[in-house]
Amino acid sequence: MTIAPAEDRLTAQIAFAVEIDKLKRVIRRNLLMDGSRRENDAEHSWYVAMLAMIFGEHAPPGTDLQRVMAMLLVHDLVEIDAGDTFIYDPVAVAAQAEAERAAADRIFSLLPAGQAEPMRALWEEFEARETPEARFARALDRFAPILANHNTEGGTWPLFKVTATQVEEKVRLIAEGSPSLGAYAQELVRLSVTRGHLSE
């Protein structure tokens, strides 16, 4: 591995920093909790990193929360090229994998050698969902929109005709990363159905 001279490294880091500003313009499906507008990927990434700090004690013992936070900060960067995918659209989800890999190739390689690889590895780990850290990070990534939709009378669930059965699949992913947050999310889904904000 060639290490670039200090000045070249800084230039590459600046190019990456300028590039990732674009994440603020990638719009997600779910709304802010006051229902005023749809959320963007950058503020979502901040939010889920905060959830890692807030709900850290709900991760399995021994989970490296620092890596969870780092993973959540970078997990959506590939959407700068690949865009946000609606998780309840199976066709879009399948096509997305290849687009995200190409995006990772381009975006992470803006960083200097020696720095691009570990940052990309965080994204790969998040996607693979094999480590406790990745499972907990994914749980928080799923928990956030359920909390937002619950707090906005169903939010975008009725709009996109999402059913409780579909949401419950996502709740299972939460439970795999954190049993207690999974149980709480299950209760939110039940309440949303009771209140008529989510169809069965």
Next chain:
Amino acid sequence: MTIAPAEDRLTAQIAFAVEIDKLKRVIRRNLLMDGSRRENDAEHSWYVAMLAMIFGEHAPPGTDLQRVMAMLLVHDLVEIDAGDTFIYDPVAVAAQAEAERAAADRIFSLLPAGQAEPMRALWEEFEARETPEARFARALDRFAPILANHNTEGGTWPLFKVTATQVEEKVRLIAEGSPSLGAYAQELVRLSVTRGHLSE
């Protein structure tokens, strides 16, 4: 210190998580790098936490970058109540301190005991700017808008009649946290003056 039962702790954590969603609606002065709109505090907080990952090697040796990241994630939460202050308005900056302290009292105390204190301590550390971690975090917080303004032909500098002399005071804060980023920021300011995007 009384430790709340597990269920009460989760309820308090959820209340805090719902509260901090409001940070997405606190609007800052500076623009996104495409100039399309002003930035909000939540996406800004994500961005500067990313800068800690990107520019970590520009911190003094031994700097705890994990604490820098955590500090940057929480550093603007008080603005949910106190609002964003334009750093080039000295009257507003002075009045802000008390408002931010009251905001910290209210917002962090939503968290359970044992969790509120360490999270508030991150904000206090950031504000005090006494540790290498706080100085580096503050440097990144100042570096971000200079990079954004440089990339948007001066961005909000001309609009708010900010001069190079005023920006250079902020550059000195960057240099105190990171000499190499300070030197780079100084060069950006010089270039912005040369290009007519910042008046002397």
